[in-house]
Amino acid sequence: MRYVKKYWFVFILLLLMPLLWIVAYFMIDIRLNGDEYLEIEYGDVYTEEGAIGYFNGREIDVNIRGEIDTKKVGEQEVIYSIDNKLGMFKRIKRRVVVVDKEKPVLTLKGSEVMTLRLGDKYQEPGYDLEDNVDGDITDDVIINGNVDVNKVGNYEIVYEGYDSSGNYIKKTRVVRVIDSDISYQNSWDNIDNTPKNWWSGNKKNNTRPETGAGATSEFLKQYDAYYMGSDEKVIYLTFDEGSNLTYTKEIADVLYKNDVRATFFFCGNFIKDNPDLMKQLVKQGHSVGNHGYHHLAMHEYANRDNFDKFKEEIFKVEEVFYEITGVEMDKVYREPRGEYSERDLAILKAMGYKTFFWSADYYDFAYDVTSDVALNNYLQRYHNGAIYLIHPKNRGNYLAMDSFVKEMKNLGYEFGLVRDIN
Secondary structure (H helix, E strand, C coil): CHHHHHHHHHHHHHHHHHHHHHHHHHHEEEEECCCCEEEEECCCCCCCCCEEEEECCEEECCEEECCCCCCCCEEEEEEEEEEECCEEEEEEEEEEEEECCCCCEEEECCCCEEEEECCCCCCCCCEEEEECCCEECHHHCEEECCCCCCCCEEEEEEEEEECCCCCEEEEEEEEEEECCCCCCCHHHHHCCCCCEECCCCCCCCCCCCCCECCECHHHHHCCCEECECCCCCEEEEEEEECCCCCCHHHHHHHHHHCCCCCEEEECHHHHHHCHHHHHHHHHCCCEEEECCCCCCCHHHHCCCCCHHHHHHHHHHHHHHHHHHHCCCCCCEECCHHHEECHHHHHHHHHCCCEEECCCECCCCCCCCCCHHHHHHHHHHHCCCCEEEEECCCCHHHHHHHHHHHHHHHHCCCEEECHHHCC
16 A cells, blocks of 8 residues: 555656646746847957846846857857756747848959050950958959940940859949040141240239230230130139149139139149049049140150150140049140240140140249238239239248139139130
């Protein structure tokens, strides 16, 4: 009988154990700190917020299994459990998805804007495609477009790339094919190549000078060259710059605030060294003209033997400017140092250029000219149609510019671009 009672007790215990397990299961709770689903970007830091376990309202320990690798794209999970001697008793999980939203980096070797002459061979400069997850995927770049080097025009080569997460990148290279096959003409030998130095003839009395360097408006016009606009209340501000010691940007900012447009004549290296400034001037509506690549006396190259150098000095400036800005340079030219000959003016005209001298200037080459001196010289020389020659390297010119522009407007003057002079 004793044995029957013992087995009965065991039998009752076996029946109660599942019930006790079920009761205990529902008395245990696990609550996540934070969200059940998280999306984080590749490489970010994952912070484990943990979970809290409860048994009958009392906190108990929670075991955490799993680590999140943020350098691995895809879904991962962290498991939070309350265990007993038989193993995991109750659990919940947090889903963490590591996503890659960063575009691959597509780098075009060489310039994004290229200039070729008719008949040149187009050689692909190359490219690289790097991804933060996939590494070097240059071989996956898709290229569309072609260049007809035998036809003048602008051509686009389009480069596209995807990474393993589907992030897309696109870049375009513009290839400009130009016709610069101008040959030296025999008739140019009959045009005087004697060098002359320009001077304005301005008398500081606000009257229009009749000549400059002994050349009248009528004489210059046959070569599309000018030193003054028409007899109207318009001022033409022009700035010559070839040195990186400059207040060009500051002057441009002053002009922009006063809603004034001007003409800037630049040498090649200055354009090349100041790409952001070139883009700013274009955006603000200024005119950028050619000052020769190396600031040379062009009459020295206005002959058959040196004509290739003459062309290079002009065309190379155009090419550098276009490659930086994506727009054509205005066909306006300023002779370096004002040194010219009739023959080089004739050649420039054949290249499609207008040459501009000046009718108002002063000795502003020194760096230490004060703003008062600059302003006084400006005001002594204004006249209808005045083309001002100004050097931006002079701080006094920059500091006087705002006052000068405002005074001219008060006197009823407008400001124009020399490209509009005919």
